[in-house]
Amino acid sequence: MPIIKPISDLRNKTNQISDLVHKSHEPVFITKNGEGDMVLMSLAKYGEMERTLDLYEKLAVAESQATAGNRGRPLDRVMADLRKRIRAFK
Structure with missing residues (x-):
């Protein structure tokens, strides 16, 4: 309510x-x-809403790219990049 x-x-x-x-x-x-x-x-709730909207915008762009035939990056390359980023934070 x-x-x-x-x-x-x-x-x-x-x-x-x-x-x-x-x-x-x-x-x-x-x-x-x-x-x-x-x-x-609240400012916290506003920030949460902004992050959610940002995620939805990114998902819409990704969906649009996929529909246009953009296959993106291979999973093994994505995972390698993520591992590099994680190691950089340690």
Whole structure:
């Protein structure tokens, strides 16, 4: 169930709204004059959403390339590159 609060709560109960956003791990929808106006979310949740969107964009590009006939790189080459990167971090 979405969490919906009037903009007056944002103005008058900022700390409670902040606590609600962080404790619920869900966005809080703010209304103005009974209409949706904005969405508040924690910085952590926003970062998670950005990473998810980035992954979806990369998957869409990969799917498009595969559909166009791009076969990509052989698995053994990918694995060798990954092993090199892992060794570099040790």
